Amino acid sequence: MGIELDAYSKVSHSRFYYSQKGFTLIEIIVILAVISILVAILTPTVLKYIDEARDDRAKEDVKSISAMINDLIKDTGQYPGNKLESGKTFLCGPGTVGQAGWGSSTTCEDLANHLVTNSPGTTATSDDYPSSGRFRWKGPYLTNLAEDPWGNAYQINASTLVGGNTSVTWVVSAGPDASFQTSTSSTSLSGDDVGVRIK
Numbered sequence: 001m002g003i004e005l006d007a008y009s010k011v012s013h014s015r016f017y018y019s020q021k022g023f024t025l026i027e028i029i030v031i032l033a034v035i036s037i038l039v040a041i042l043t044p045t046v047l048k049y050i051d052e053a054r055d056d057r058a059k060e061d062v063k064s065i066s067a068m069i070n071d072l073i074k075d076t077g078q079y080p081g082n083k084l085e086s087g088k089t090f091l092c093g094p095g096t097v098g099q100a101g102w103g104s105s106t107t108c109e110d111l112a113n114h115l116v117t118n119s120p121g122t123t124a125t126s127d128d129y130p131s132s133g134r135f136r137w138k139g140p141y142l143t144n145l146a147e148d149p150w151g152n153a154y155q156i157n158a159s160t161l162v163g164g165n166t167s168v169t170w171v172v173s174a175g176p177d178a179s180f181q182t183s184t185s186s187t188s189l190s191g192d193d194v195g196v197r198i199k
Contacts, residue, residue: 051176053149054149054150054176055149055176055194057149058148058149058173058175058194059194061146061148061154061173062154062171062172062173062194062195062196063196064142065093065111065115065142065145065154065156065171065196066171066196066198068115068141068142069114069115069156069161069171069198070198071138071141072114072115072129072137072139072141075135075136075137075138076129076130076135076136076137077135078129078130078135079161079162079163080114080120080156080158080161081158081159081160081161081162081165082162082163083114083120083121083127083129084109084120084121084158084159085109085120085121085122086121086122087106087107088107088108088109089103089107089157089158089159090102090103090107090108090109090155090156090157090158090159091108091109091110091111091114091155091156091158092108092109092110092111092153092154092155092156093110093111093112093145093146093147093148093153093154093155094112094145094146094147094153095146095147095148095151095152095153095154096147096151096152096153096178097152097153097155099152099174099178099179099180100179100180101180101183101184102155102157102172102174102180102184103153103155108153108155109121109158111145111154111156112142112145114129115139115140115141115142115145116139116140116141116142116143116145117139117140118131118137118139148173148174148194150173150174150175150176150178151178152173152174152178154171154172154173155170155171155172155173156169156170156171156172156198157169157170157184160184161198161199167185168184168185168186168187168197168199169197169198169199170182170184170186170195170196170197170198171195171196171198172189172193172194172195172196173193173194173195174193175191175192175193175194176192177191177192179191180193181193182195
């Protein structure tokens with residue numbers, strides 16, 4: 001009886017020992033190689049989808065800003081270009097400004113002053129859009145005004161957005177390269193810029 005138990009004990013101990021055996025070095029290398037191949041295959045596809053998603057978001061943002069500018073004009077009967085602070089020629093959202101040919105820290109007025117709060121131009125309330133009457137500011141027109149997907153500011157060459165002015169007005173993002181290829185007077189977009197022409 002004692003001998004049988006000892007033999008059983010040795011067999012079960014032996015099975016336990018072999019069942020606890022880990023991966024061999026070759027198996028680990030093969031698994032890592034397979035994972036590396038999958039990452040190499042999938043990374044370009046994933047990056048492509050990320051780039052497309054950023055581009056799509058920028059396109060939707062410029063359309064939304066353009067629509068809200070048009071609503072502001074329709075509601076107030078006034079053009080943002082007439083409400084710019086002295087020396088300012090662009091309306092800029094949050095994010096980096098200063099790309100060549102467009103707004104800079106000295107020529108940009110905060111777009112939120114027109115679409116989020118009724119405080120265009122200087123701090124004087126006389127510059128505000130009307131707050132009562134048939135034509136009045138009915139904002140906020142946007143509640144989440146953000147930088148473009150690449151960290152830059154959406155910009156509007158708003159000095160042309162005045163009554164009777166026939167010059168082109170854009171809502172535009174500099175795109176992935178953060179550099180404007182479209183000039184403020186262009187009638188079509190250039191390079192990787194993302195924009196909507198208001199007029």
